[in-house]
Amino acid sequence: xxxxxxxxxxxxxxxxxxxxxxxxxxxxxxxxxxxxxxxxxxxxxxxxxxxxxxxxxxxxxxxxxxxxxxxxxxxxxxxxxxxxxxxxxxxxxxxxxxxxxxxxxxxxxxxxxxxxxxxxxxxxxxxxxxxxxxxxxxxxxxxxxxxxxxxxxxxxxxxxxxxxxxxxxxxxxxxxxxxxxxxxxxxxxxxxxxxxxxxxxxxxxxxxxxxxxxxxxxxxxxxxxxxxxxxxxxxxxxxxxxxxxxxxxxxxxxxxxxxxxxxxxxxxxxxxxxxxxxxxxxxxxxxxxxxxxxxxxxxxxxxxxxxxxxxxxxxxxxxxxxxxxxxxxxxxxxxxxxxxxxxxxxxxxxxxxxxxxxxxxxxxxxxxxxxxxxxxxxxxxxxxxxxxxxxxxxxxxxxxxxxxxxxxxxxxxxxxxxxxxxxxxxxxxxxxxxxxxxxxxxxxxxxxxxxxxxxxxxxxxxxxxxxxxxxxxxxxxxxxxxxxxxxxxxxxxxxxxxxxxxxxxxxxxxxxxxxxxxxxxxxxxxxxxxxxxxxxxxxxxxxxxxxxxxxxxxxxxxxxxxxxxxxxxxxxxxxxxxxxxxxxxxxxxxxxxxxxxxxxxxxxxxxxxxxxxxxxxxxxxxxxxxxxxxxxxxxxxxxxxxxxxxxxxxxxxxxxxxxxxxxxxxxxxxxxxxxxxxxxxxxxxxxxxxxxxxxxxxxxxxxxxxxxxxxxxxxxxxxxxxx
Amino acid sequence: xxxxxxxxxxxxxxxxxxxxxxxxxxxxxxxxxxxxxxxxxxxxxxxxxxxxxxxxxxxxxxxxxxxxxxxxxxxxxxxxxxxxxxxxxxxxxxxxxxxxxxxxxxxxxxxxxxxxxxxxxxxxxxxxxxxxxxxxxxxxxxxxxxxxxxxxx
Numbered sequence: 001x002x003x004x005x006x007x008x009x010x011x012x013x014x015x016x017x018x019x020x021x022x023x024x025x026x027x028x029x030x031x032x033x034x035x036x037x038x039x040x041x042x043x044x045x046x047x048x049x050x051x052x053x054x055x056x057x058x059x060x061x062x063x064x065x066x067x068x069x070x071x072x073x074x075x076x077x078x079x080x081x082x083x084x085x086x087x088x089x090x091x092x093x094x095x096x097x098x099x100x101x102x103x104x105x106x107x108x109x110x111x112x113x114x115x116x117x118x119x120x121x122x123x124x125x126x127x128x129x130x131x132x133x134x135x136x137x138x139x140x141x142x143x144x145x146x147x148x149x150x151x152x153x154x155x156x157x158x159x160x161x162x163x164x165x166x167x168x169x170x171x172x173x174x175x176x177x178x179x180x181x182x183x184x185x186x187x188x189x190x191x192x193x194x195x196x197x198x199x200x201x202x203x204x205x206x207x208x209x210x211x212x213x214x215x216x217x218x219x220x221x222x223x224x225x226x227x228x229x230x231x232x233x234x235x236x237x238x239x240x241x242x243x244x245x246x247x248x249x250x251x252x253x254x255x256x257x258x259x260x261x262x263x264x265x266x267x268x269x270x271x272x273x274x275x276x277x278x279x280x281x282x283x284x285x286x287x288x289x290x291x292x293x294x295x296x297x298x299x300x301x302x303x304x305x306x307x308x309x310x311x312x313x314x315x316x317x318x319x320x321x322x323x324x325x326x327x328x329x330x331x332x333x334x335x336x337x338x339x340x341x342x343x344x345x346x347x348x349x350x351x352x353x354x355x356x357x358x359x360x361x362x363x364x365x366x367x368x369x370x371x372x373x374x375x376x377x378x379x380x381x382x383x384x385x386x387x388x389x390x391x392x393x394x395x396x397x398x399x400x401x402x403x404x405x406x407x408x409x410x411x412x413x414x415x416x417x418x419x420x421x422x423x424x425x426x427x428x429x430x431x432x433x434x435x436x437x438x439x440x441x442x443x444x445x446x447x448x449x450x451x452x453x454x455x456x457x458x459x460x461x462x463x464x465x466x467x468x469x470x471x472x473x474x475x476x477x478x479x480x481x482x483x484x485x486x487x488x489x490x491x492x493x494x495x496x497x498x499x500x501x502x503x504x505x506x507x508x509x510x511x512x513x514x515x516x517x518x519x520x521x522x523x524x525x526x527x528x529x530x531x532x533x534x535x536x537x538x539x540x541x542x543x544x545x546x547x548x549x550x551x552x553x554x555x556x557x558x559x560x561x562x563x564x565x566x567x568x569x570x571x572x573x574x575x576x577x578x579x580x581x582x583x584x585x586x587x588x589x590x591x592x593x594x595x596x597x598x599x600x601x602x603x604x605x606x607x608x609x610x611x612x613x614x615x616x617x618x619x620x621x622x623x624x625x626x627x628x629x630x631x632x633x634x635x636x637x638x639x640x641x642x643x644x645x646x647x648x649x650x651x652x653x654x655x656x657x658x659x660x661x662x663x664x665x666x667x668x669x670x671x672x673x674x675x676x677x678x679x680x681x682x683x684x685x686x687x688x689x690x691x692x693x694x695x696x697x698x699x700x701x702x703x704x705x706x707x708x709x710x711x712x713x714x715x716x717x718x719x720x721x722x723x
Numbered sequence: 724x725x726x727x728x729x730x731x732x733x734x735x736x737x738x739x740x741x742x743x744x745x746x747x748x749x750x751x752x753x754x755x756x757x758x759x760x761x762x763x764x765x766x767x768x769x770x771x772x773x774x775x776x777x778x779x780x781x782x783x784x785x786x787x788x789x790x791x792x793x794x795x796x797x798x799x800x801x802x803x804x805x806x807x808x809x810x811x812x813x814x815x816x817x818x819x820x821x822x823x824x825x826x827x828x829x830x831x832x833x834x835x836x837x838x839x840x841x842x843x844x845x846x847x848x849x850x851x852x853x854x855x856x857x858x859x860x861x862x863x864x865x866x867x868x869x870x871x872x873x874x875x876x
Contacts, residue, residue: 074821074858202817209822210810212758212798216823219757252724280741280748348762348770348823348857397760397823398857429763626817630863634820637859660767660855669848671861 054107055085055126056133062157062171064091069101069108070118071369072205073347073399074634075689076627077118079203083623084123087196088130088189090154091170098204103371103391113369114404114519116590116687119623123685131189132182139183140176141168191621191682200626205395217352217367217394222422225354227279228415229286229426230260232271234434235300235653236514238293240270247288248274253281256419257289262407263381264437264516269407273415279426300653301513307339310443313464313509323505326458330449334542338446338531339714341647343439343520344655344663349397350432355412356422361388362413363422367396369404377406378413400638401519405437433663434655438648439520440466440511444531454543456554459497460505461532465524466517467510496588497536500554515650521638522690525589529694530643530701530715533585537702538711547702548573548584559618560586563595563679567616570677571597581611583702585695591684592691593618594632596699600707608704608722610640610672617676617692620683628688629676635692636674641666643697647716727787731756732800742788746780747771749787750797758798758826762855769854772827773797779834781853798826801833809833812871820858828854832868841872 057065066085072078082098101108109125134154141159142149151162158169191198208214233239245257256275261268272291276282299305314337319327327333353366362378371391379386396403412425427435442465451457498504520526540550552564567584568574576582581600586593597614615632622628646663649656657663701712704722724739731754738753750759750773759782762770766781773782774796801807805814809832819825828851835842835850842850847868856864 072821074819076820200817202814203819205822206814206817206819207805209819209825210798210813210829211801211803211805212756212826213803214822215757216760218761278748278752280744280752284741346857348760348768348821348855350761396821398821400857429765630817630820630860633862634859637861638857659765660763661765665768665855665857666859666861667853667855668851668861668864671859671865674862 055101055129056089058170058174060171060174062095062169064089064096064157064170066096066098067101067108068098070111070122071100071113071367071371071393071396071399071403073113073367073369073396073403075118075631076203076624077113078205079201080119080623080627081122081126082204083196083201084119084126085130087194088127089134091157093196093201093204095157100393102393103375103389105372111371112373112404113399114401116592116690118689120591120619120685120687123621123623127188128186131186133177135183135186136177136180137170137173139180140173144168144173197623198625201624203627208395214395216349216397217354217365218349218397218426220354220365220394220424222354222356222365225422225424226255226275226277226419227282227426228273228275228412228423229279229282229428230271230273230411230431231286231289231291232262232269232431232435233293234655235293235295236436236516237267237269238295240272241292241294243272243292244290245272245274247290248285251276251281251285251288253277254285257285258415258418260411260414262411263377264407269435271411273425275415275419275423279424282426283428301515301650302652303342303649306441306511306513306515306650307443309513310441310464310511313511314443314445314462317462317464317507317509319460320505320507323458323460323503326503327447327449327460330457331452332450332454332542333447334449334538335445335447336535336538336711336713338444338534340442340527340530341649341715342441342515342517343642343646344433344436344648344657345398345400345402345439345520346433346660346663346665347396347398347400347402350429351403351408351427352424353409353412354422354424355409355416357382357413357416360384361390363390363392364409364413365392365394366409366412367394367399367403368409369396369399369401370406373404374406374409378410381410382413382417400521401523402437405518429660430658433658436655437516437518438655439526440468440517442524442527442531446531446535448535448539450539450543454545456497456501456539458503458505459501461507463508463528463531464511465508465527466513466515467508468518468523496555496557496560496586496593500556514653521635522589522693525587525690525694526639526642529585529587529589530697533587533695533698534701534711534713537583537585537698537705541705551586559593559681559683562681563593563616563618566677566679567595567597567614570614570616570675571599573597579706581703581707583699583704583706585698585702587691587694589691589694590687591620592687594691594695596636596695598696598699598703600700600703602707608707608719610700610703610719612672613674613696613699615674615676615692616679617688618679618681618683619686619688619691620681621685622678622688623685625678628678631688632676632692633674635690636696637666637671639693639696640670640700643700643715644717644719645670725788727790729754729787729790730794732796733794738787740787742786744787745783746773746785746787746790746795747782750782750795756797756799760823760826762824762827767855768824768827769831770824770827772830772854774830774834777834777837779831796830798829801829807833808874809836809867809871812867812874815870816863816867818860818863818867820860824854824856825860828856828860828864832864832871835868836871840875842868
């Protein structure tokens with residue numbers, strides 16, 4: 001398979017939604033060759049002042065409002081997207097305000113928050129939009145003055161006439177400018193001339209998050225709003241047989257108890273909702289609700305049986321033609337298996353959503369990653385025209401992929417429709433942690449052969465996991481469907497090495513289970529990276545080569561070589577002592593390339609601890625270096641948890657871990673010093689929010705091997721167990 | 724339902740609530756201050772941290788009936804304009820990402836600095852280990868606490 005330049009998740013969406021409102025074309029990156037439908041010279045309730053473009057509004061006093069058309073879940077879009085507009089518009093970020101755009105693909109373009117796509121996907125379009133707006137304002141000013149446009153320039157929210165230094169502020173120009181057609185051609189600024197892009201401009205959402213005023217989904221209230229909590233089966237896909245709500249209805253404030261359902265891929269999951277005037281009353285009602293469940297005909301999933309299935313499936317995958325011959329010819333051969341667990345997203349803000357459903361319209365408020373998808377999904381399921389489905393984004397208390405799934409808005413809408421009032425559905429932490437969808441665990445068998453020069457001659461990767469796509473269209477019975485599986489699951493697995501290794505074989509097997517699975521920060525790369533970069537390290541050891549030099553020899557791409565060389569510099573790699581506990585790994589996903597080097601040491605108490613992490617991100621052209629550093633720091637912490645602290649396991653068809661007591665998180669005392677460096681180059685903008693995660697686990701495992709000789713091939717592991 | 728007199732951020736409130744109702748829901752849903760967050764409900768994550776007489780408590784697991792006369796301070800009570808030194812330090816170090824846990828982080832840090840004007844790493848670990856941040860802002864939290872400490876020197 002050739003590496004794809006589009007998000008695999010979008011590909012999956014398209015594959016499932018063919019014929020529906022969302023198409024692949026709508027999710028393709030804007031290529032900058034066409035302008036968005038941006039002329040909208042009408043007042044919009046969300047835009048104070050005159051809307052010059054979909055994203056830009058200026059009031060007569062010159063106050064600029066820039067729209068953030070994608071959700072903000074911590075990754076910095078709220079800052080980074082307007083920074084691009086402001087740069088070309090020639091306004092200071094200090095003078096703009098930012099508003100969330102409601103779901104409106106015609107006006108704001110597609111709004112899914114996934115695939116580390118915000119900057120890399122939107123840069124061409126937003127830069128052009130800002131530049132068009134600037135040129136329209138210049139055109140009006142030059143006409144007012146009766147001077148050629150080329151004698152005018154824009155700076156700091158005003159148009160200036162260079163020869164006379166006359167100026168007109170944007171507020172005085174905007175109404176006329178809004179009546180113009182945007183120019184077909186605009187000249188974008190040179191990178192060297194940027195005032196805002198490339199600078200660590202402070203995030204405008206941060207002051208809202210330090211005084212308690214940021215409105216997250218759970219903080220939003222509507223007049224007359226009810227609260228609901230839902231008793232859902234802890235087993236996946238059980239149905240409600242009957243329920244006894246007599247005690248629940250006696251709790252003061254409880255108004256309704258009703259059966260509900262939630263679409264999870266191609267299935268519905270059922271539950272019983274307790275609706276009350278306050279959240280507390282709803283929680284009390286739920287405590288005394290009695291529900292009996294009907295288990296449909298499936299084997300209750302357990303981690304032991306899942307793992308057995310994955311190991312068996314690995315054995316069934318056949319090598320691609322000719323591979324075995326090349327492998328057998330190798331002077332040295334190595335085979336190793338790697339195992340990674342299921343994980344929960346566990347955003348700090350548990351799932352929640354407000355719905356207000358009327359006979360002819362739906363309004364949603366909530367922490368959502370996929371405003372357009374929710375809009376289309378609810379329109380279809382409730383048979384309401386899409387233009388009458390409004391989805392408002394609040395701040396998200398974390399997302400990591402989970403809030404990109406439209407199940408919880410549907411559930412809220414269903415209840416609102418039944419009780420004919422706005423309702424906020426609140427998931428408890430236990431609800432959030434046990435319902436999934438989860439990141440699937442993935443098991444691997446890798447084989448590599450070295451030639452007489454100790455170079456990799458043949459490389460094979462076999463993977464067994466639950467493929468996310470299989471839950472939309474369940475695979476036919478029979479042997480694992482390697483062909484369809486192979487379409488999407490190799491994100492983050494070896495693409496940079498493919499140029500440097502002569503013979504490859506890939507194979508995958510879908511594992512079937514009722515456990516719902518979905519994308520989790522960095523998706524398949526979060527597990528693929530561990531297997532691949534651990535195994536490359538094993539091959540380097542087999543070859544008797546330095547791990548960085550070995551990688552460099554197999555990565556002919558100049559960009560990778562520069563990355564590896566810079567990492568060697570930053571870590572003093574070539575002057576480090578033998579077996580001093582350094583390990584490194586490099587992965588690529590969503591067009592961002594990241595390397596981590598981890599240093600471990602044995603403390604006086606005999607325990608191995610992480611001393612330092614050096615991260616090096618190559619995301620090409622970038623907007624805000626401080627947001628990049630923050631994202632990489634956060635990715636490392638998240639990866640540290642997934643590698644050494646927590647996992648979701650299943651017994652009797654249920655997730656075992658229900659809250660942070662059994663699914664512990666990394667805490668401040670667990671965090672080693674982290675340095676983040678950014679490569680400076682003129683490559684296209686790459687992903688940032690996810691690519692910083694996958695290299696951590698293999699870099700740590702490689703560091704432990706370097707220090708102790710012990711190979712980590714299964715996650716999670718405890719640092720306390722390293723001898 | 725019993726009635727309780729509470730002092731929150733220097734203002735007096737009378738609320739009617741079940742005696743077992745956690746202070747968190749009283750603050751959020753009865754008084755309407757939503758800066759204090761629900762994260763786990765079992766005092767494991769610290770998102771709900773408020774001060775009772777200046778000491779940090781996990782309001783999700785603290786029944787309203789146990790508050791008594793003790794004054795309650797929430798994130799909103801530090802300052803609305805972000806002028807509190809810890810808020811200033813949080814902005815200076817650009818700590819929050821999603822921001823959901825940060826009210827609790829800040830309340831824990833304020834309590835730490837009230838008792839230790841110059842906390843070292845060990846003191847920071849001890850005081851802040853009850854607060855989870857899923858975005859992983861811990862390195863910046865550590866830095867911001869030291870920055871806040873430097874403001875008073």
